[in-house]
Amino acid sequence: MLVTVPSLNSQGCLIDRILLVDDGSTHPPDFDLVARGSRVPVSVLRMIRNAGRSAARNYAARHAKADFLLFVNSDIELFPDWVEKTVNFLADHPDIGLASRQVSSDQKGLTANWRKWFLDNRETWVDQTHEISWAWGHAVIIATSHLWQVGGWNESMKRAYEDVDLSQRLRSLGLKTYQVQGALGVCHDPYSIPDLAAKTIRNWGWSLDPSYSEDASLRPFNMLAILKHFLVMSFVRMGDNLRALRLTLIPIDLAVVCCGLCLIFKCSLHRLRLKRAQ
Numbered sequence: 326m327l328v329t330v331p332s333l334n335s336q337g338c339l340i341d342r343i344l345l346v347d348d349g350s351t352h353p354p355d356f357d358l359v360a361r362g363s364r365v366p367v368s369v370l371r372m373i374r375n376a377g378r379s380a381a382r383n384y385a386a387r388h389a390k391a392d393f394l395l396f397v398n399s400d401i402e403l404f405p406d407w408v409e410k411t412v413n414f415l416a417d418h419p420d421i422g423l424a425s426r427q428v429s430s431d432q433k434g435l436t437a438n439w440r441k442w443f444l445d446n447r448e449t450w451v452d453q454t455h456e457i458s459w460a461w462g463h464a465v466i467i468a469t470s471h472l473w474q475v476g477g478w479n480e481s482m483k484r485a486y487e488d489v490d491l492s493q494r495l496r497s498l499g500l501k502t503y504q505v506q507g508a509l510g511v512c513h514d515p516y517s518i519p520d521l522a523a524k525t526i527r528n529w530g531w532s533l534d535p536s537y538s539e540d541a542s543l544r545p546f547n548m549l550a551i552l553k554h555f556l557v558m559s560f561v562r563m564g565d566n567l568r569a570l571r572l573t574l575i576p577i578d579l580a581v582v583c584c585g586l587c588l589i590f591k592c593s594l595h596r597l598r599l600k601r602a603q
Contacts, residue, residue: 328402328513330359330367333395338409340395343367344385349375377483377540378462386472394472397464400514401428410508411466414454422471422500423492425449425460428510439577440516443562444524454506462488464510471500481541484534485527490542518577522584526551529558533592548593555585 333340343365347353349372360367370385382396393412397403411424427449430437441450448457465488472478475494478487492502516524526533531551532543544550563578565571 327359329397329399330363332402332404332510333397333408334364335405336403336408337406338412340365340408341391342389344388345369346381346385347371348378348381349373377480379478379482379487380480383477383480386469386477389469392469393466394469395464395466396462398462398512398514401463401510401512403428403464403510404508407464407508407510408466411505414503414505415466415468418503420499420501421503422475422495422498423460423465423467423502424505424508425457425465425502426452426504426506426508426510427461428463428512430516431511431513432516435573435577436516436518436521439574439581440521442571442574444521444528449504452506452509453504455504456501457492457504458502459489459492460502460504462491463512471495474498479541481539483540484532484543485530485540486542518580518584519588521577522581522588525581526555526585526588529554531555533588546592546596548589551589552586555589556582559585 330343330345333343343363345356345359345367347356347369353371356367356369360369368388370388372381372384385396386394393415395408395411407426411426415421415424427446430440432440446457446459446461449461475491475498479490479494482490495502523533527543530542530544531554532540532546559578559582563575566574566578
């Protein structure tokens, strides 16, 4: 948020209002400090309980009165012409339901390279305007009418796949999903080996967080099933890296496997303690 709000203030295209959603956090950031430094009016919306990113986005959308809605995560910095490029593109192409552009990480080195290969949407690697199958949810812009035409973000998807789901529902109505050339941004969220391992497990459809046990995008925790899937998919990935001679990524593969196993066992022990305490 400390980089996101200033980047929204730097946009050449006028932004009417910034809506900051506190999704039921127990230790919220200093929203007043952020709002005081913004030339664009800032409104803070607080949800009673943590309901996931889709619910938070819909909550903000219901309080907005603009023709276009920009959804951007709190760790994203958008370059100054991001909004202008995407809004103009949508305005000129009414058959486009959603516009975006994958943001690059500000991290360098092997972990950033590994993340690019295995966690990002490869369709967006080339900086050109073209149709993509789904838009990365870090930063997307959509016409308000199109958002409500498909029923908003899917609130049953709390932590993953909500961006893929929205893109698919738009396409089912004949609305395309595009990335826009030059609409660039940077992700300031750090990606350590534990972060990569946790996101890998989540991207493969498993939940490790008891707080999101009813997430429609993730399967309920099953230790044996998740162990088997995680190990098989990890060795497939390592085999791909070996065949492609991406040898520098093999140590990251091994580190992610070790850390992923630790996370799975830690989650299993935590759930066992909760069960015994009931």
